[in-house]
Amino acid sequence: MSLESIVKQRYSVRKFKDKEVEKDKISQILELVRMAPSAVNLQPWHFMVIRDKELKDRIANTYNRDWLKKAPVIIVACGNHDESWKRRDGKDHCDIDLAIAVDHLTLAAAEQGLGTCWVCNFDSKECAQILELADNLEAIALIPLGYPLSDEIKETPRKAFDEIVSWR
Numbered sequence: 001m002s003l004e005s006i007v008k009q010r011y012s013v014r015k016f017k018d019k020e021v022e023k024d025k026i027s028q029i030l031e032l033v034r035m036a037p038s039a040v041n042l043q044p045w046h047f048m049v050i051r052d053k054e055l056k057d058r059i060a061n062t063y064n065r066d067w068l069k070k071a072p073v074i075i076v077a078c079g080n081h082d083e084s085w086k087r088r089d090g091k092d093h094c095d096i097d098l099a100i101a102v103d104h105l106t107l108a109a110a111e112q113g114l115g116t117c118w119v120c121n122f123d124s125k126e127c128a129q130i131l132e133l134a135d136n137l138e139a140i141a142l143i144p145l146g147y148p149l150s151d152e153i154k155e156t157p158r159k160a161f162d163e164i165v166s167w168r
């Protein structure tokens, strides 16, 4: 599949089939996540793959929407603030690095015919408590993973090219 077709195939999937995701596929996806670039190559990340039903329900409850509970897998993308690069002016690049890695994740999943959705509107502190994360680790995003219920790709509008690009 070309990069263009993978990018066009990815969309935020919020309805999943009641079907297990093969561990091999999850590993292949995370292998591509491992290749993501990061500031100073510090790779300040950790990915927790939650498949256990009881734990998954507890994590899903940190987000106030029922659809997340139906995802067969939730990947918790954690940033390590002890490892991330800080610029001279103090800017922590942890979020940027995590975003790149999670983008790899969503595209790699799309290539496998799997659906994902970024979820950031969750209670990160509660999630960290449930997972007993060390203080330096922040749960930055929840990424549900599963086979999309529908074959239809849901397109959402984008700003026009000229609105977001300027040439100088």
Ligand SMILES: Cc1cc2nc3c(=O)[nH]c(=O)nc-3n(C[C@H](O)[C@H](O)[C@H](O)COP(=O)(O)O)c2cc1C
Binding pocket: 010, 011, 012, 013, 117, 118, 119, 120, 121, 122, 154, 155, 156
């Ligand atoms: C950083 C980030 C945080 C997001 N958080 C949420 C969220 O908490 N809940 C949700 O349903 N969607 C969330 N989304 C998904 C966006 O709403 C979605 O990507 C956007 O509307 C474009 O749609 P598409 O992904 O289908 O192309 C988030 C996306 C990003 C990139």
